[in-house]
Amino acid sequence: MNHVLCGLAANPALPPELVDRLIAIADADVAADLALREGLSRTQAVALASRVGETAVPLAYQGLLTAADVDPVAQPHVALALLDERAGDPAWARLLAADPDVELREKLASCPELPPDVMETLAADSDVRVVTELALWTTPDMAARLSRHPHAEVRRAVAANEATPPDVLATLLTGEGLPPAERCLVCDAEETPFVHDSQCPRPGCHLRSGASCDGSHESTVHEMQEQALWNPATPVEAVVRFADHSSTLVRRRLAARPDLPPWVWRRLVDDPIPGVRVEVAGNPAIDEDLLRTLATDRGHDVRRTLAHNPRVPLDVLTCLAGTVKIGPTLLPRIAAASPSEVKALATSSSPAVRMLLAQRRDLPVGIRDALAADPDAKVANSIAPHPGLSDAQLHTMVKRHGVQVVGKVAANPGASPALLEDLTRHVPPVQKAFREVARHRNATGPALRACLADRQARPIAAGHPALPPPLIVELLADDDWRVVEAAAANPSLSPTVMAELVPEPSGA
Template sequence: MNPLLCGLAANPALPPELVDRLLTLALEEARADPASQFADDLLHGLADRADLRHDQILELAAHSDTMARYLAYGGTLDAADVDPGSMPNAAVALLDERRGNLAWARFLATHPDPQIRWKLASCPGLPQDAVDLLAADPDEEVVKELALWTDSPVTARLALHPDPEVRIAAAANPSTPLEAVIVLAADPELTLKWTLSERTDLPQALYARLAADPHAGVRATYASNPGIGQELIRVLAADPELQVRRAVAKHPRIPLDLLAELVVGDRAGWNLLPRIAAATPAELKEPAGSRHAAVRMLVAQRRDLPPHLREALAVDPDASVVRAVAPHPGLSEELLRAMVARHGVQVLAAVAANPDASGPLLEYLTQHRPGVRRVLKEVAEHPHATGPALLACLADRTSRPLAAAHPALPPEAITELLADEDHQVAEAAAGNPSLPRAVMLELMP
């Protein structure tokens, strides 16, 4: 029964009176057994609901500061509902989300629990008096966290801190003044290596020194940094280590001709690369017509291609290119079916992932022989999936819980799945908004 009740707690169609009953049950269970995992799961399922009344939110928040913090991060608990004295974790969460009362910060910066102060130190936009208190905190972990995240001018002072770990944290902070970072980079006591890899404003000579590190992982980290110039990009593109060359390919300003050289012959499964994502339609014309399928495939991963490029790639002779472009919105059903006719199992799952795939097309894909398991997973999550298509998905262990949660699954099938031996499937069925109301009532204790 426990998985079913947890599923009901998350069911968006659960009637208000049943939400009340579940909340009462969860709180009673939590009071009887504070370590109850069932109660915790039920409470969190209820806390995620979008239809909670304000009094229900306050009742959940009063259960524990941990739950109050969860509600704060979830966006349902407001500053007016929080007392920083009794709910310090929730107060810090609201400050972290920039929805808290800044007057709380000084009080929390002197809180006896160092974990509260440590979490506060990473919050953005704190008042300077609270920042100064945290910078002088007796716990160096708190000071280090502040040095890493604050956007306050205090970073220049923390860059001179006697603890080298605090200085390293200050060096990694993009808000630390450049002149202080350059001094730290010359500090013989500090081994910065990866520390400056997020900075995009360093002198090219410093990037060159950092990117010449003997450790390939360090070189790879700097290879994709937007701050490095064209000369260093080309140096790193010729690096003997594959991981470095692959990192260069992810640089947002790599020349397209160099990117093509890096990709050809590399069997990596590339995701959409920043340079391709930022390219103009005119820039895409040449790589889209490349004689190398690996280069055409990079362009095919864009989801905002001009229609003429999108449709040209949809009829590409190479299955890998077609597979990459198949999920692109705007493709006609005729083109999608033609992809399957030409390339079969190689593109089935990608076609099923197309947001415009129709219900009949999804049914057709589930019936294709030979089949592909990934197709069933894509169909089970597709908003256009039909009842017959979803029933086919129930035959696959991975797709079964996804199909059980789909509102287009026939109600009688949903009801049957409540007794499934897989608790994940049963819970998903209980959370299905198409579950009949009468069945919801029967499931309640």
């Protein structure tokens, strides 16, 4: 792999004439990077697809190839990409529906807005994989028909399709009025009864872990129920009977739904399995009484999930902050706090609460400055990237808290070039700070040179446009291929050097 040419292929400053030259000599690796370039013309896209056929599919998905550029017989995968984007010729769908390659028919079945006659052909396909894929994406009418398909795998896919009519989903979930399925993937492949080993060593075995069949296709039926419970189109009247189901997975799926009646929530809150209660705790549809009940749950994951619930009462959240590990993240309830709530949080006696508030990046100046001066290092670390902090405030934070805040100070978008240089000279050095400085828009040549000495920051710094051009050229010969590609992709690389690096096509 030529890492210099791969980097140049991604360089946004590569002149158009050099893009053309690179297309003319591209191998598969270079072509893959060229296909992701912004600003490729249709002419360049057609030339690239002609040079390296593997690029045609991503180029089609980007809208750089049209139906006029594609031969569906020679380029079926490209034709499918355009059909998937609703930009192909409907006649291609009829051609591909009869293709002997099952993978092509399976991909076709997932395409939107297929002609009715093509859907009919795919629904009658001899390979269940094709029919299953159609069932997963098809229209309400066809989904209703396929819900009665003799193969349980097809019904499982219908249960996952959100276009399936609600009454059909209810039937799939309960099985009432539905003829039993005749086959499943397990009994297609094995003599029943059979239980698939979750650690199956057999090469080429595609059965799902734990799949089983004793003649009733039980594992697939169970999965079909899970899919229907997860499907928002399934009527709530049909799902509530599963509140006491023996399967933990089924109850977890149920607990994630936002439309359950209160009595079901109350039953699930008392579920003996913590995973079920976790799903309830994260559900924004539960009421305040249940939120407060879950705050006393002995499961750490339950309480931690509850902290992320956007409807958790603020007083409950402040209590949770001191008992569960939440980490440096902006919680939805903190993000939605009113001005008066923000003031109260800022003056909380709990550093954990102040730290959570400090994750907001829209705080009033006075509160922001107070948190920047907080004596607790975790609070200061949380507020350090907040826009608007002055160099003096950031310097003070580093002086007060040292290595605990250096990395986050370096991430402040307003950090000055001088401050960034100081941070790269901090003793002891902070590796995270080098990575932050290496990607900072205000980083200078000296700061970036210091970042090059850090193994993890070196590839990032090599691509920074403020790196001096002579140094960029040096890095083109680096031992680390990531550094080489980043340097070659650096927009500050001289066009003259770029031209020297791209060979002329043979015969030019």
